Amino acid sequence: MTDIIKHECGIAMIRLLKPLDYYQKKYGTWQYGLDKLYLLMEKQHNRGQEGAGLGAVKLEASPGNEFIFRERAQGSGAISEIFGKVHDSFRDFTPQQLQDIDFVKHSVPFAAELFIGHLRYSTTGKSGITYVHPLLRRNNWASRNLALAGNFNMTNVDEMFEQLLSEGQHPRDYADTFVMLETLGHYLDREVQYQYDKIDKTGLSGPEISRLIEEKLDIPFLLKRASKLWDGGYALCGLIGCGDTFTLRDPWGIRSAFYYHDDEVAVVASERPVIQTAFNLKKDDIRELQPGEAFIVKRNGTIMNRQILEPKEKITPCSFERIYFSRGSDYDIYRERKRLGELLVPKIVETIGNDFDNTVFSFIPNTAEVAYFGMLEGLEKRFNQNKAIELLEKRDELTAEEVEKILSKRVRSEKVAIKDIKLRTFIAQGKSRNDLAAHVYDITYGSLKRGKDTLVIIDDSIVRGTTLKQSIIKILDRLDPKKIVIVSSSPQIRYPDCYGIDMSRMSEFIAFKAAINLLEERGMQHIIQDVYEKCVAQSRKKKEEMVNYVKEIYAPFTEEEISDKIAEMLTDKDIKAEVKIVFQSIEDLHKACPNNTGDWYFSGNYPTPGGNRLVNNAFINYVEGQENRVYQYSLNFSNGTK
Incomplete structure (x- = not known):
């Protein structure tokens, strides 16, 4: 992607199902869970350039000793920083103490059985260490402690906030992160109190x-009660201080989560291949958490899957996960990205006038490379068809040398664009920054016939x-x-995302600007x-009654008219070549990614009622020149971060 947009956040969870000495004996270290968490987080590093955090819970901490731990840091080096701090804490102990499992279990921080990790990208504004996950809700009762980490953005935080007020609470922040923490914490408190009231009548002791x-x-009951108002996309991990853990996915299936468990470990991550790599597993060993489903591990190691929320009638997993966000090493995603490139071939052939002899194909590094391979395979098939037709039409007049010449023709592919340097932030603004921006990429000289060749270059999105x-x-x-054709393997991005992407x-x-x-x-x-x-007229309606009127901005024009206007807007007057831009169709996107049909940023078809409200608010703010408050609501509320 040439335009940098922020990724989805990433989550990781590990629950060790055996005592720490089991891992010491089998794997040579009681740090097995910590080491695996590090791998899961590093393999998802692309999902969190702004910060990272980890949380841990000990199952057998003695009274007077800490049982829940957390480290957080900001910046692109946050993963190394937080794990560095954890290992620095081990230096307070002697090598003999660190080999004594009984001592380790009771006295060494982060020598735990439950872990969660988070990789953070903010989406709508608030930043700082306070907003880095996991967030903690502390209490002297272990069962009332909650650590929360997630990949989410909620569209109706105002309603969730009002619900907390109606319960008599005083939330300290409007950000969706804090509202979700307090909502879950509130129902956790109520569940603990309910159990206490029942058990207290038996005359048992406090312990x-x-x-x-x-x-x-x-846990299923409290998740059902807490999530009943939620509108948005989320994959949410929680640790409870007593040793229970849960992961919950939204009922629209917008955000992704995968899990695996055996007799040693239960694990969750945002992406499947990171679990495969960290635990050396096959693709089919790993399951995807279904929409509205929770993966729960109780303190005693009991594992359960429970349907917390009914899946919505139309399940819409995010297609941008397949196009761009998730690692291309996933078995299915790799094939889907190739298919995205292949499906563009008819449009490309039409744009170049079927002239393969005078066309060079390339890609913009680095995320479009897999789609490029699919495009090349599709072009080779089409080119071979052309050669077969030519051979059949001229079969009675061709010499052996002419046949050999036709058969030797190949699709011309080159690595034309090279990512060369990274802009430095000390060049803040003005002409000097624009001049330097023109040199972010370099080119391979001599790869084209000057004044004669068309250059087709594929990007994953614009x-x-x-x-x-x-x-x-x-x-x-x-x-x-002679001509530059920029090909996007995704459709035109026309609408804001309100479920986690920085758009x-x-x-x-x-x-939008072209329209x-x-x-x-x-x-x-x-x-x-x-x-x-x-x-404006519908801004006071309930979100369930709203429609996306912004679609009417695009309605008078064909996709090609908008594409041509985009090409015109992106072409400076000093560019000599004709510039053409070709986009993937939404129909072909769904052919390539049939299981991830979420396309609201392309189509404007938001899966949740809150999406229609936010796109209308975004347009109002655009017209009024107040886009710095794109997610503002009638409560004078500004949505926070993940």
Whole structure:
């Protein structure tokens, strides 16, 4: 992707199902769980460049000793920093103490059986160590302690906030992270109190009551009660201080979560291949958590899957996970990305006028490489068909030498664009920054026939088009191609995402700006005002009653008209080559990724009611010039971060 957008957050959870001395004997270290958590987090490093955190719970801590631990850090080096701090804490003990499992279990921090990890990207504004997961809710009762980490963004935090107020609470922050923590904590408190009230009548001692409460905690019940109002995409991991753990996925299946368990370990992560790699497993060993389902491990090691929320009628897992966010090493994702490239072939062939002899194909490093391979395979098939037709049509007049010449023809592919340098932040603004931006990529000189060849180059998606305009098209034009065709393996991004991706402001989308330009050029500005008035008119309605009126901005134009306008907007007047932009169709996206049908950023079809409210708010803020508050609600509320 040429335009950098922030990834989804990443989660990891490990529950050791054997005593620590088991891992000491079998694997040579009681740090087995900690080491595996590090692997799971590093393998998902792409999902969290802003911060990382880990939490741990000991199962057998003695009173007077800590039983729940946390480390958090900010920045791209956060994973190394937090694990460095954990290992630094071990230096307080002698080598003999660290080999004594009984001492370790009772006295060494992070020598635990339960772990969660989080990789953070903020989505809508708030930052700082306070917002890095896991968040903790502390209490002297182990069963009332909660550590929470998730990949989520909620669209109705105002309603969730109001619910807490109605219960008599005083939440200390509007951010969805804190509201979810307090909501779950509230129902955890109620569940503990319910169990206490039942058991207290039996006349048991305090420690016995506490032990029975922990045993009887009904995790599915409290998850059902806490999540009944939630609107958004989420994959949420929680550790309870008594030793229970849970992972819950939203009922629309928007966010992803995968799990595995055997007799030694239970594990959860945002992506399947990271579990495969960390535990040396086969693809089929790992299960995907289903929409609305929870994966729960009780303190005693009992594992259960429970349907917490009924799956929605239309399940819409995020397609951007397949196009861009998740690691391409996943078995299915690799094939889907190749298919995305292959399905573009008919549009590409039409754009180049079926002229393979004078066309060079390439890709923009590095995330579009797999789609490029699929595109090449599809082009080779099409080119071979062309050769077969030519051989059949001329079969009576071709010499052996001419047949050999036809058969020797190949699709011309080159590595034309090379990612060369990384911009430094000390160049803050102005012409110097733009000049340097033009050199982020370099080119392979001599890869084209000057003034004669068409250059087709594939990217995985085009969001803002900034890097294309400031850098790539200018650099490619130095090769003197007759025509430059930029191909996007995803459709036009037209609408904000409100479930976790950093795509929130209408003016960020080059497709939206192209549609606005077309409306203005054709004297159709009244549509902009009409849409604005419709959005404002329904702003006080319940979210379930709202519709996405922003679709009307695009309705007068074909996809090709918008694509051509985008090409025009991204082409400076000093570019000599003709520039054409080709986008994947939504229909072909679904053919390539049939199990991940979430396409709201392309189609405007939001799976949850809150999505329609937020896209309308985003358009209102665009028209009013107040896009810094894109997720603001009637409560004067600004949605926070993951």
